[in-house]
Amino acid sequence: MINLKSFFVIISGVIISLSLSLFTTTYGDDGIDDPFAPYENGIPEGYKVIEGDILVPEVEKEGTFEATYWTNGIIPYQFDSNVNSTNRNRAIAAMGEWEAVANVDFIPRNGHGNYIHIQNSTKNNSEVGMKGGKQVINIVSWGSRFIIAHELSHALGCWHEQSRPDRDTFLTINTDRIKSGESHNFDKRNSADVYGEHDFDSVMHYGQCAFSDCSSCSSNASSCRTITVKAPWNSAWQNAIGQRNHLSDLDVLTMSFLYPENNWRFVNGSYPLAPRKSVFFFPQPGTFFFPAFTINHGVSVVPAGGTLIIQPGNYNETGSFSKAMSLRAPLGSVTIGG
Numbered sequence: 651m652i653n654l655k656s657f658f659v660i661i662s663g664v665i666i667s668l669s670l671s672l673f674t675t676t677y678g679d680d681g682i683d684d685p686f687a688p689y690e691n692g693i694p695e696g697y698k699v700i701e702g703d704i705l706v707p708e709v710e711k712e713g714t715f716e717a718t719y720w721t722n723g724i725i726p727y728q729f730d731s732n733v734n735s736t737n738r739n740r741a742i743a744a745m746g747e748w749e750a751v752a753n754v755d756f757i758p759r760n761g762h763g764n765y766i767h768i769q770n771s772t773k774n775n776s777e778v779g780m781k782g783g784k785q786v787i788n789i790v791s792w793g794s795r796f797i798i799a800h801e802l803s804h805a806l807g808c809w810h811e812q813s814r815p816d817r818d819t820f821l822t823i824n825t826d827r828i829k830s831g832e833s834h835n836f837d838k839r840n841s842a843d844v845y846g847e848h849d850f851d852s853v854m855h856y857g858q859c860a861f862s863d864c865s866s867c868s869s870n871a872s873s874c875r876t877i878t879v880k881a882p883w884n885s886a887w888q889n890a891i892g893q894r895n896h897l898s899d900l901d902v903l904t905m906s907f908l909y910p911e912n913n914w915r916f917v918n919g920s921y922p923l924a925p926r927k928s929v930f931f932f933p934q935p936g937t938f939f940f941p942a943f944t945i946n947h948g949v950s951v952v953p954a955g956g957t958l959i960i961q962p963g964n965y966n967e968t969g970s971f972s973k974a975m976s977l978r979a980p981l982g983s984v985t986i987g988g
């Protein structure tokens with residue numbers, strides 16, 4: 651028997667050790683020089699590139715940018731014949747970065763109808779989420795595991811971090827420095843889900859020189875940059891955004907929630923996430939996108955031995971219950987018991 655009063659003590663400890671921030675189904679661009687490369691090569695007929703490296707159908711309707719996630723976290727892949735064995739192994743290593751942190755499995759295609767087709771190109775880009783049928787991922791930066799991981803993240807359902815609906819709180823987009831015809835790359839995705847606070851460290855964040863009209867932005871960033879980080883975050887992050895050498899804490903956390911373990915359930919007192927406000931289930935199933943509203947309900951839906959993940963909020967609940975489970979408060983800021 652576990653009493654909620656003792657829960658509070660447990661949760662408080664979790665908060666202290668795990669307090670951090672982050673986000674979302676959002677957003678990206680790739681290699682440092684990629685925004686300047688032409689896109690013609692490798693773009694399937696009927697598709698166009700937005701945000702530097704995201705493939706969308708030419709006729710895609712507005713408001714359809716929410717991702718469809720891969721069924722059961724299984725992502726069948728195949729390589730184009732133009733990808734050599736060295737680069738195939740590099741791509742598989744990038745897949746491993748996500749497999750290590752989320753419940754996803756990239757498997758060689760064996761007759762699967764929905765799959766990614768990875769090909770050698772002059773550009774890095776990908777569609778967002780599972781589109782149905784064959785979907786192309788173009789790669790030129792084979793030597794960068796985390797540029798490939800970035801493109802795979804798009805395919806898994808993530809947009810660019812600086813496309814978050816709330817990005818203007820953290821960033822200034824210097825539209826007068828954006829290369830002619832490229833301003834659409836800095837559009838916000840107002841319908842996108844987000845999780846946690848703006849993640850400057852995300853592998854899905856643009857660098858400060860993305861799509862700059864300066865030919866030498868990297869050496870004149872203060873006057874050429876397209877993205878200025880606002881105070882007080884600028885001192886730490888102005889020159890650090892756009893990294894492509896690791897997954898951030900929030901990249902990891904977010905992907906692990908988009909593709910959770912089977913016995914994970916979620917509680918979110920401030921539910922729902924943005925695009926799903928008009929969708930409710932009764933009772934709530936306790937998934938990431940359709941979480942339980944209360945701790946008690948979350949406890950009722952989590953399988954014995956599973957994990958209950960509690961999102962920030964004040965849960966003014968009392969009671970007691972018995973069930974073996976682990977509790978996580980990955981963003982902290984959780985109060986239980988009033």
Ligand SMILES: [Zn+2]
Nearest residue numbers: 678679680703
């Ligand atoms: Zn991208």
